[in-house]
């Protein structure tokens with residue numbers, strides 16, 4: 442048989458699948474994968490049922506490739522209301538199969554073989570796959586634990602004449618960091634001075650506890666060069682619906698859409714209808730959503746502290762990191778935790794390419810029922 446694509450041949454099983462498999466085998470409580478072990482809001486699920494019953498109106502057939510207009514209008518209205526960002530519903534918003542498809546299509550649409558992309562590590566694993574499938578090269582720069590600050594000089598040193606894009610993930614998985622305005626301004630100034638695209642992955646935009654989220658595109662001169670990506674998976678606890686979007690200038694969205702149309706063409710129609718209706722009622726929902734997740738964060742963080750672990754308090758996302766004692770290794774520690782304590786978490790070395798820092802850090806997910814969190818804490822004590 443002939444060989445496969447050389448990039449694909451190098452892909453390994455994701456750490457999330459490996460840990461979940463081990464958790465099942467060992468009957469461990471799974472705090473590894475980043476999704477809730479409880480259902481999304483009933484009222485949103487009911488909206489989907491209603492949409493499914495509207496088949497006579499064509500709602501069970503292909504949706505428009507850019508996404509249904511009412512969803513794009515709802516997304517546009519939210520950006521305007523929440524952040525004073527103006528994205529045209531007709532030309533500057535594309536609905537995608539989750540943020541993952543948006544990341545993938547954006548990389549294929551904008552990168553050429555040989556281009557370089559600066560990514561702040563630790564980073565979400567699909568960036569590497571998307572960049573490499575586009576034939577481009579990832580250039581990691583490490584955010585330093587425990588505060589996950591970057592050194593601007595290291596970013597400047599990573600720049601070459603081939604650098605085309607910078608990826609920012611804010612709020613940041615796995616650290617829970619929420620970028621300050623001063624940090625974002627510095628990164629944006631760097632992007633503007635060097636004429637870079639900025640892909641800003643903001644899927645946790647509503648999971649911030651003490652600080653407000655600042656979309657990259659709101660910074661001076663940034664809207665035209667920023668590719669803003671978000672998703673309803675995290676915000677509505679419906680990760681299985683895979684409804685996300687990408688917003689940018691008309692030219693960039695038109696390029697990304699060309700990949701999307703030959704990749705999936707469109708996103709599940711009735712779920713788009715439900716999301717369009719849900720986004721219109723988001724204001725009341727988000728208040729409760731945030732306070733619930735803040736409560737869960739405090740429950741897990743305080744419990745881990747009581748168990749004697751060196752846990753970092755996240756400002757955003759639904760992850761908390763634990764720094765391991767000197768001499769421990771994240772992968773061995775996670776395996777031991779699954780077998781001996783029946784709790785599965787993620788070794789963060791999987792999020793790093795350059796630095797060894799991940800070997801002394803593990804990630805806990807608190808998007809879980811209180812009972813799950815309490816049982817995990819009991820096992821850890």
Ligand SMILES: Cc1ncc(COP(=O)(O)O)c(C=O)c1O
Pocket residue numbers: 475538539540541542565610614642644671672673674680683684685
């Ligand atoms: C930083 C980040 N970006 C993107 C995604 C994927 O989002 P979606 O499920 O909408 O594809 C995730 C999911 O865990 C994530 O953590």
